Amino acid sequence: MPKKGFEEIRERMLKSAKQGISEAYKSEEYALMQAVNAQIETSRSYNLAYERLSEWYGIYFPEVRMSNPTTLARLVIALNHKGIDDRAIEEAIKDSAKAEEIYKKAQSTIGRKMDMGESRAIVGFANLAISLGASLEELDLYIKEAATRLMPNTTYLTDHMIAAELLSKAGSLERLATMPAGTVQLLGAEKALFKHIKFGSRPPKYGILFKLPDITNAQREIRGRIARVYATKICIALKADYFSKNFIAEKLKKDLDESIKRIKEKPITPKKEQPRQDFKRRNFGKQEGFKGRRRR
Amino acid sequence: MPKKGFEEIRERMLKSAKQGISEAYKSEEYALMQAVNAQIETSRSYNLAYERLSEWYGIYFPEVRMSNPTTLARLVIALNHKGIDDRAIEEAIKDSAKAEEIYKKAQSTIGRKMDMGESRAIVGFANLAISLGASLEELDLYIKEAATRLMPNTTYLTDHMIAAELLSKAGSLERLATMPAGTVQLLGAEKALFKHIKFGSRPPKYGILFKLPDITNAQREIRGRIARVYATKICIALKADYFSKNFIAEKLKKDLDESIKRIKEKPITPKKEQPRQDFKRRNFGKQEGFKGRRRR
Numbered sequence: 001m002p003k004k005g006f007e008e009i010r011e012r013m014l015k016s017a018k019q020g021i022s023e024a025y026k027s028e029e030y031a032l033m034q035a036v037n038a039q040i041e042t043s044r045s046y047n048l049a050y051e052r053l054s055e056w057y058g059i060y061f062p063e064v065r066m067s068n069p070t071t072l073a074r075l076v077i078a079l080n081h082k083g084i085d086d087r088a089i090e091e092a093i094k095d096s097a098k099a100e101e102i103y104k105k106a107q108s109t110i111g112r113k114m115d116m117g118e119s120r121a122i123v124g125f126a127n128l129a130i131s132l133g134a135s136l137e138e139l140d141l142y143i144k145e146a147a148t149r150l151m152p153n154t155t156y157l158t159d160h161m162i163a164a165e166l167l168s169k170a171g172s173l174e175r176l177a178t179m180p181a182g183t184v185q186l187l188g189a190e191k192a193l194f195k196h197i198k199f200g201s202r203p204p205k206y207g208i209l210f211k212l213p214d215i216t217n218a219q220r221e222i223r224g225r226i227a228r229v230y231a232t233k234i235c236i237a238l239k240a241d242y243f244s245k246n247f248i249a250e251k252l253k254k255d256l257d258e259s260i261k262r263i264k265e266k267p268i269t270p271k272k273e274q275p276r277q278d279f280k281r282r283n284f285g286k287q288e289g290f291k292g293r294r295r296r
Numbered sequence: 297m298p299k300k301g302f303e304e305i306r307e308r309m310l311k312s313a314k315q316g317i318s319e320a321y322k323s324e325e326y327a328l329m330q331a332v333n334a335q336i337e338t339s340r341s342y343n344l345a346y347e348r349l350s351e352w353y354g355i356y357f358p359e360v361r362m363s364n365p366t367t368l369a370r371l372v373i374a375l376n377h378k379g380i381d382d383r384a385i386e387e388a389i390k391d392s393a394k395a396e397e398i399y400k401k402a403q404s405t406i407g408r409k410m411d412m413g414e415s416r417a418i419v420g421f422a423n424l425a426i427s428l429g430a431s432l433e434e435l436d437l438y439i440k441e442a443a444t445r446l447m448p449n450t451t452y453l454t455d456h457m458i459a460a461e462l463l464s465k466a467g468s469l470e471r472l473a474t475m476p477a478g479t480v481q482l483l484g485a486e487k488a489l490f491k492h493i494k495f496g497s498r499p500p501k502y503g504i505l506f507k508l509p510d511i512t513n514a515q516r517e518i519r520g521r522i523a524r525v526y527a528t529k530i531c532i533a534l535k536a537d538y539f540s541k542n543f544i545a546e547k548l549k550k551d552l553d554e555s556i557k558r559i560k561e562k563p564i565t566p567k568k569e570q571p572r573q574d575f576k577r578r579n580f581g582k583q584e585g586f587k588g589r590r591r592r
Contacts, residue, residue: 018406025355025408031417034352038421041348045341052337056330059321110314112321121327121438125334128431135424142417 032146033168036161039139046132053129056122060111064102066093070133076126079106080119153237156249157230157256158212165208166234177242184238185209185231209234214260221268229259325469328442332460335435342428349425352418356407360398362389366429369422375402376415449533452545453526453552454508461504462530473538480534481505481527505530510556517564525555 050069057064057076066072074092078085084106090099114122140161147160150173154163169187170176176184186193188207196203205224209215212230215223233256240248346365353360353372362368370388374381380402386395410418436457443456446469450459465483466472472480482489484503492499501520505511508526511519529552536544 021358022406022408028411028414030355030408031352031414034348034355035414035417038345038348038352041344042421042424045344048337048341049334052330052334056327056334059326059330062317110318112318112326114327115324117438117441118324118327118331121331121435124431124434125338128338128427131424131427135420138420139417142413145413 027173028146029150029167029173032143032150032164033171035139035143035146036164036168039136039143039161040165042132042136042139046129046136049125049129049132053122053125056125058111060114060122061106061109062111063105063109069129073126073129073133075102077123080114080123151238151241152247153240153249153252154234156247157234157237157253158209162208162211169208173238173242177238179235179238181228181231181235184234185227218264219268222263222266225263226260229256229263323469324442325446325463328439328446328460329464329467331435331439331442332457332464335432335439335457336461338428338432338435342425342432345421345425345428349418349421352421354407356410356418357402357405358407359401359405365425369425369429371398372422373419376410376419447534447537448543449536449545449548450530452543453530453533453549454505458504458507465504469534469538473534475531475534477524477527477531480531481523514560515564518559518562521559522556525552525559 046069050072053069053076054066054072057072061079064075066075071093075089078088078092084103086099086103089103089106090096093099093102143164144160147155147164147167151163151167154166158166166184166187167173167176170179179187186204186207188209189204190207192201192204195201206215206227209227209230215226215230218226233252237249237252240246342365346368349365349372350362350368353368357375360371362371367389371385374384374388380399382395382399385399385402386392389395389398439460440456443451443460443463447459447463450462454462462480462483463469463472466475475483482500482503484505485500486503488497488500491497502511502523505523505526511522511526514522529548533545533548536542
């Protein structure tokens with residue numbers, strides 16, 4: 001083949017490969033997955049920053065405890081080295097009764113006096129905590145909007161974060177929609193699942209689905225069964241989202257609620273007490289090799 | 297004793313306890329330790345945010361790679377859904393040759409087209425990455441200033457981050473200044489040290505001190521010895537910082553450099569090849585009990 005023809009074919013191949021990539025990223029699900037991962041990371045950073053900030057601020061003002069990170073950060077900014085201002089406190093925490101209490105405590109605090117340099121450092125860090133919180137809200141807004149658009153049925157059945165996390169774990173909507181219910185049920189529980197397969201520990205009952213209030217708030221003994229019916233309905237919803245694009249979630253939700261009610265009504269037979277088994281790490285490929293999971 | 301006297305004593309006790317706490321926090325070292333911990337946390341968050349952002353931006357513009365997180369974030373903000381603007385790119389990355397290259401690539405990118413909602417989400421996340429970077433710099437500024445003031449000798453010998461990290465690991469300047477050199481050498485290597493004591497793995501040679509360029513860049517065989525001389529000199533510097541408050545670091549540094557030179561000049565005797573031993577986790581308190589570290 002002449003050189004010219006070679007070059008031409010190469011160019012055409014490259015072009016088609018590029019087109020293929022463009023095509024593959026056309027669906028918005030990829031952006032949604034990235035946003036979910038960013039949200040999870042940001043949320044972790046936010047919690048860590050809150051821990052750091054409350055410990056740090058504890059040396060200046062140990063009497064105060066705030067459970068909301070952003071409120072704490074706003075209080076840190078209001079109560080810096082410049083002195084105590086009751087108006088600023090009230091503005092920061094937006095609760096006049098609590099603000100007065102804090103104002104009183106601040107006047108007789110046993111904490112360390114803040115100097116200028118320290119104040120600048122801690123106020124900067126508090127500002128960072130506020131940015132983290134704001135960023136989290138922004139990402140959540142996008143995830144909600146995109147998940148509702150891409151997976152209306154699944155989002156209706158669960159909520160936007162759970163739907164989006166399932167998608168991110170699966171890697172694409174197509175893959176998620178063609179998974180069996182048992183796999184969907186255990187998405188996010190990979191570690192526990194492999195521990196079960198390798199060492200014979202108890203199998204997991206749910207992964208991401210544990211965040212559903214219906215499961216979190218249920219009795220321990222029936223949680224697994226509720227996760228199972230949820231997973232089956234989610235699978236139907238996913239197929240509707242990906243293939244037919246009909247909105248059938250209302251009916252699914254009704255069926256689901258009925259199934260859960262039935263599970264809850266059934267009397268719970270208490271499990272026999274089994275002695276907890278110790279399982280050791282096997283040395284795979286060294287002495288015995290892998291012989292499949294230990295059955296009990 | 298009458299009730300009145302009791303109350304009075306109680307009050308006096310409380311007051312003195314409070315005073316004790318105030319007294320204990322008077323030294324700035326506590327603020328410095330908090331700042332160091334915040335810095336370490338923020339730096340981790342910054343790196344994770346950068347990873348997320350470059351993966352996310354990769355679906356829109358896979359041709360670009362930036363090694364600086366803040367530059368990448370600024371590019372993401374400049375190149376959003378509104379279209380490609382060569383001036384904005386140049387402003388973002390401050391390198392006209394590279395900016396032109398990116399501009400060319402951006403025009404024929406095979407990435408996904410960004411829509412409004414996605415753009416808002418990713419730009420928000422990029423802004424967060426920038427805040428993280430700015431916060432990091434701010435904290436570093438404070439740490440530098442405070443470490444140089446509180447531990448002038450140690451900071452001169454090492455650098456402000458290493459000095460501050462040593463302080464944070466030790467818990468107080470007094471404790472750090474009274475530590476033996478071997479302990480200072482291994483601060484930050486607790487995990488490896490306990491692994492050595494429990495399971496007989498190789499002992500660690502350095503902890504936080506590994507960040508010193510003199511150790512990082514040295515040959516593997518002499519790193520331990522350099523860490524040792526560093527630790528002894530740091531101990532002297534710490535004592536000067538805490539007790540006498542003289543500035544003796546210049547002389548220490550000279551001695552140190554000479555010692556390091558001597559270590560480097562000595563010919564390295566190659567170690568005998570020892571077969572790598574496998575060490576298993578012992579079952580403490582089950583079969584054999586702890587018999588001290590395994591000697592070899």
